[in-house]
Structure formats: C-alpha cells, structure tokens
Amino acid sequence: MPAFYNRVIDLSQRLALAPWLRVRPGASVLDVGCGVGRWCRELARRGARVTGVDFSPTMIAEARRRAAARGVLARCRFLVQDLAHLDAGEKFDLVLGVTVLQHILEPQALRAAVRRLADHLSEAGRLVLLEAAPERSIGSCDSPIFQARPRSDYLRLFAECGLTLRAIRGVDPAPFKIWLWPHLPRLAGPVRTAALALATFLSIPMDVLLGRRSVE
Numbered sequence: 001m002p003a004f005y006n007r008v009i010d011l012s013q014r015l016a017l018a019p020w021l022r023v024r025p026g027a028s029v030l031d032v033g034c035g036v037g038r039w040c041r042e043l044a045r046r047g048a049r050v051t052g053v054d055f056s057p058t059m060i061a062e063a064r065r066r067a068a069a070r071g072v073l074a075r076c077r078f079l080v081q082d083l084a085h086l087d088a089g090e091k092f093d094l095v096l097g098v099t100v101l102q103h104i105l106e107p108q109a110l111r112a113a114v115r116r117l118a119d120h121l122s123e124a125g126r127l128v129l130l131e132a133a134p135e136r137s138i139g140s141c142d143s144p145i146f147q148a149r150p151r152s153d154y155l156r157l158f159a160e161c162g163l164t165l166r167a168i169r170g171v172d173p174a175p176f177k178i179w180l181w182p183h184l185p186r187l188a189g190p191v192r193t194a195a196l197a198l199a200t201f202l203s204i205p206m207d208v209l210l211g212r213r214s215v216e
Contacts, residue, residue, distance in 0.1 A: 033100035037063030
C-alpha cells in the first residue's frame with residue numbers, strides 16, 4: 001500500500017484504540033500478532049509489562065531490536081508462538097489484538113484462537129480487539145488471507161467463549177473504499193495509487209472524525 005494510506009490507517013487505529021489502551025504502570029499486557037512491536041513499545045513506554053507474541057521469528061527479532069532502540073526492552077518479553085496454541089505462562093490485565101483475527105479464515109481455528117485469548121485474561125482483565133467487522137457481510141472485500149466477518153459473527157463467537165461484551169467503538173469503512181477494494185488488483189499501478197488516494201481522501205471524515213461508540 002502507498003505510504004499515505006498506511007499513515008491514515010495508523011491514525012485511524014490510534015484514535016479508535018486510545019480509550020482502551022490507558023494502562024496503569026506495572027499492568028500486564030499481552031499483544032497477540034504483535035508484528036514488529038508497535039503497540040508493545042507504546043504500552044511499555046506507558047509503564048506496562050508487555051508480552052508480544054507473533055508466529056514469525058523474523059518479526060519477533062525485529063520487535064526486540066526496535067524495543068531495545070527505544071529503551072523499553074526491559075519491560076518487554078517477546079515469544080514466537082501460534083495463536084491457536086498460545087501459552088504465555090500467565091494471565092493478563094489487558095489482552096490486545098490488532099487486525100489479527102480477520103486473517104484466520106478457518107472457523108475452528110478462529111474459535112480456538114479466541115478461546116486462547118479468553119484463557120489468558122485475569123479475573124478483571126480486558127480483551128481489546130480491532131478487526132474488520134462490518135454490520136453485514138461484504139464478501140467482495142475478502143481475499144485468500146483476509147475475511148471481513150460481520151459483527152454478528154464475532155458477537156456470537158465471544159458469547160460461546162464466555163466473554164462479556166462491554167463496549168464497541170467503531171469506524172465504519174466508507175462506501176468509497178468498499179466499492180473500490182475488489183477492483184484494485186485490476187488497475188494499473190499509477191491508476192491504482194490515484195484511485196486509492198481519492199478514496200482515502202474522501203473517506204477521512206468518516207473514518208477518523210465520525211467514529212461512533214455503542215455500548216451493549
């Protein structure tokens with residue numbers, strides 16, 4: 001993706017997650033699918049004890065390097081593990097997953113992953129997830145590595161795994177992007193970039209400024 005699009009996504013994610021990532025110093029945090037440790041570093045900087053987990057040894061090595069460079073490695077622990085078989089050895093005050101479940105396509109694997117997340121919560125722990133979860137199924141946006149499951153699927157799965165929904169804070173994908181996404185692979189490089197730039201520009205007010213919160 002073009003750099004400008006990634007910057008918009010980063011801003012949207014930070015605004016959406018901000019209310020849920022307020023942690024007290026010393027709080028225990030598990031970041032699943034941590035990648036290069038963006039959220040690990042942010043939470044460690046706030047004083048949390050963070051365990052970052054990813055199935056990629058390369059990502060974990062880079063996460064360690066970046067945490068060391070930012071001076072927060074002492075508050076970080078990184079593990080190479082698959083989410084479906086996650087065993088971090090403790091329970092956590094906060095379990096965080098950012099755009100992770102949407103890449104688990106097989107229903108049984110998804111259920112196993114959510115159960116592992118639930119099993120790692122302390123008694124008063126919170127599970128915070130940021131996923132593509134439209135109010136209705138949008139199959140045209142799916143790919144071999146991504147599935148935009150409707151919100152109802154996640155709510156049903158959470159109930160099956162014994163999780164209690166406290167709140168939803170959502171930013172609806174703008175219709176411009178939903179219409180454009182399936183057509184991107186067929187567009188030539190410069191045209192693709194221009195189309196994505198236009199859709200992103202038109203979507204910013206909806207994605208960033210018009211997010212809504214609902215509590216159920």
